[in-house]
Amino acid sequence: MSFVLRGVSVRHASAERRDTSHALSDVSLSIDQGEQVALIGPSGAGKTTLLHTLACAHPPVSGEFSAFGVEPWAMKHTERHALRARLFLAPQTPPLPPRQRVVTAVLAGCLPQWSFWRSIASLIRPSDAGAAYDALARFNLQDKLYARVDRLSGGERQRCGLARLLVSKADAFLVDEPLSALDPALSLQTLTTLQQEAAARNATLVCSLHQVELALGNFPRIVGLRDGRIVFDAPRAEVTDAMIAALYRNARHDEDGDHAVQQSPEGVCTHC
Numbered sequence: 001m002s003f004v005l006r007g008v009s010v011r012h013a014s015a016e017r018r019d020t021s022h023a024l025s026d027v028s029l030s031i032d033q034g035e036q037v038a039l040i041g042p043s044g045a046g047k048t049t050l051l052h053t054l055a056c057a058h059p060p061v062s063g064e065f066s067a068f069g070v071e072p073w074a075m076k077h078t079e080r081h082a083l084r085a086r087l088f089l090a091p092q093t094p095p096l097p098p099r100q101r102v103v104t105a106v107l108a109g110c111l112p113q114w115s116f117w118r119s120i121a122s123l124i125r126p127s128d129a130g131a132a133y134d135a136l137a138r139f140n141l142q143d144k145l146y147a148r149v150d151r152l153s154g155g156e157r158q159r160c161g162l163a164r165l166l167v168s169k170a171d172a173f174l175v176d177e178p179l180s181a182l183d184p185a186l187s188l189q190t191l192t193t194l195q196q197e198a199a200a201r202n203a204t205l206v207c208s209l210h211q212v213e214l215a216l217g218n219f220p221r222i223v224g225l226r227d228g229r230i231v232f233d234a235p236r237a238e239v240t241d242a243m244i245a246a247l248y249r250n251a252r253h254d255e256d257g258d259h260a261v262q263q264s265p266e267g268v269c270t271h272c
């Protein structure tokens with residue numbers, strides 16, 4: 001089992017003190033090694049928080065959480081650090097130093113398995129440019145190997161961040177909205193590459209997506225989150241249009257207070 005959460009609640013350390021709500025509330029979830037799971041839900045639902053919790057970045061305020069059979073928050077800091085090397089968290093906006101060459105940025109994905117001295121040496125002369133080239137080629141970015149990161153487009157930067165994941169040796173890929181800067185054709189190609197890599201090494205893939213169609217069309221298991229809670233956790237064949245509509249229903253009222261607005265997953269008002 002990759003991850004087990006039982007009644008997990010998470011509160012952001014930077015949340016306002018008077019704000020007593022939780023970013024995740026009473027979340028229970030089990031994810032097997034090698035499973036591929038899509039997280040969907042409206043903005044602010046808690047998808048990123050859940051991914052960060054799985055990556056051992058946020059300690060739960062209550063509940064039980066284990067990753068690969070151990071409890072990260074009961075471990076020593078150094079042990080937890082070692083555990084994190086098995087988890088690759090790909091944020092929506094990858095933290096790539098702007099003046100760095102793409103090759104160096106991609107090879108940062110190897111740092112958890114490299115020695116200190118090899119890591120330092122690779123900053124001066126990339127120690128495995130071939131691996132970076134191969135990873136970039138899977139996203140059609142091989143010609144950017146020696147480009148500077150700040151000369152990449154948003155979509156290229158996003159795929160450069162994902163190429164890091166390919167060179168890592170992680171056992172779980174935790175990927176936050178990997179397609180937000182990509183056009184539809186590139187989105188499908190990028191998602192396919194991620195899924196193929198996860199399947200080839202039996203890595204667990206948990207991926208948050210705003211593209212509900214892509215989630216339903218490509219992932220065997222769908223978890224719907226809203227207001228920090230799991231609304232449904234089902235095989236894709238069991239996810240109905242009504243479940244999706246309820247997940248994204250926006251019950252806010254306009255200024256007159258009498259016009260309930262419903263939003264589709266793409267944020268288009270379907271009521272008017």
Ligand SMILES: Nc1ncnc2c1ncn2[C@@H]1O[C@H](COP(=O)(O)OP(=O)(O)OP(=O)(O)O)[C@@H](O)[C@H]1O
Nearest residue numbers: 012014015023041042043044045046047048049050
């Ligand atoms: N650093 C933070 N400090 C305080 N509250 C936060 C922080 N990050 C997120 N939150 C709050 O936690 C809740 C869940 O946010 P989260 O980013 O996990 O949602 P999300 O589903 O990933 O949203 P989106 O689809 O917009 O990225 C929201 O209410 C958000 O305002």
